[in-house]
Amino acid sequence: MRDLFLLSERQMARISPYFPLSHGVPRVDDRRVVSGIVYVIKHGLQWKDAPQDYGPHKTLCNRFMRWSRLGVFDRIFAGLAGAGPKPERIMIDATHLKAHRTAASLLSKRGCSRRIGRTRGGLDSKLHTVCDGEGRPLVMLLSDGQMSDHKGARLMLGALPPAKALIADRGYDSTPFRQALLAKGVEPCIPSSRSRKIPFPYDNALYRQRHRIENLFARLKDWRRVATRYDRCAHTFFSAICIAAAVIFWL
Known part of the structure; x- marks a missing residue:
């Protein structure tokens, strides 16, 4: 991913236990999507301006909104x-x-x-x-x-x-x-x-x-x-x- 932010395997291993279970169709690569969410928040971008390397911007936005309502990121920080x-x-x-x-x-x-x-x-x-x-x-x-x-x-x-x-x-x-x-x-x-x-x-x-x-x-x-x-x-x-x-x- 060129110079873009990407969570390491060790970092993902620490936060993945807090992710909700996937039901039905498997989720898109968690590492890529969460890294894209981090990139957007850090640089203050609109979701539509997220680099294409992270995948569709709607996937990033929907994942962030859905997991925010579920309190996933709150639990990651607290844990x-x-x-x-x-x-x-x-x-x-x-x-x-x-x-x-x-x-x-x-x-x-x-x-x-x-x-x-x-x-x-x-x-x-x-x-x-x-x-x-x-x-x-x-x-x-x-x-x-x-x-x-x-x-x-x-x-x-x-x-x-x-x-x-x-x-x-x-x-x-x-x-x-x-x-x-x-x-x-x-x-x-x-x-x-x-x-x-x-x-x-x-x-x-x-x-x-x-x-x-x-x-x-x-x-x-x-x-x-x-x-x-x-x-x-x-x-x-x-x-x-x-x-x-x-x-x-x-x-």
């Missing part, structure tokens, strides 16, 4: 991340992802949120992420752009992996969140907000490692269909994020 080494420390942060005009509808016909909100920068989605000490994503949550970091952290609290410490910026400084972390046996490394009269102590040397989650977001946004949201449905956009995270950090 690969869960099989990694247990982290001693974790980090949490959030970033905004700009919504293109093709994804700018706030509500679906059924009234379900598309995870797009209106902020000062326009319409966007927000990606809340927990990563390990090496800057590899462990848990991700897609929300409306206007959702606060506090609310996103509360929603992810039950999914936090066991760790000795959690690093976060002062946007996550709240007494309930600190208490919830301590109840889970996690030491918060969070600078106090300027409104606190008595600041909480924290390990400044450990806090300097927080740049790794910022690097994580930068690497994810190198994939153009992650940096800019073109998908109207939240599950298809989140699937694209899961594919990018799995390929960049876990394969």
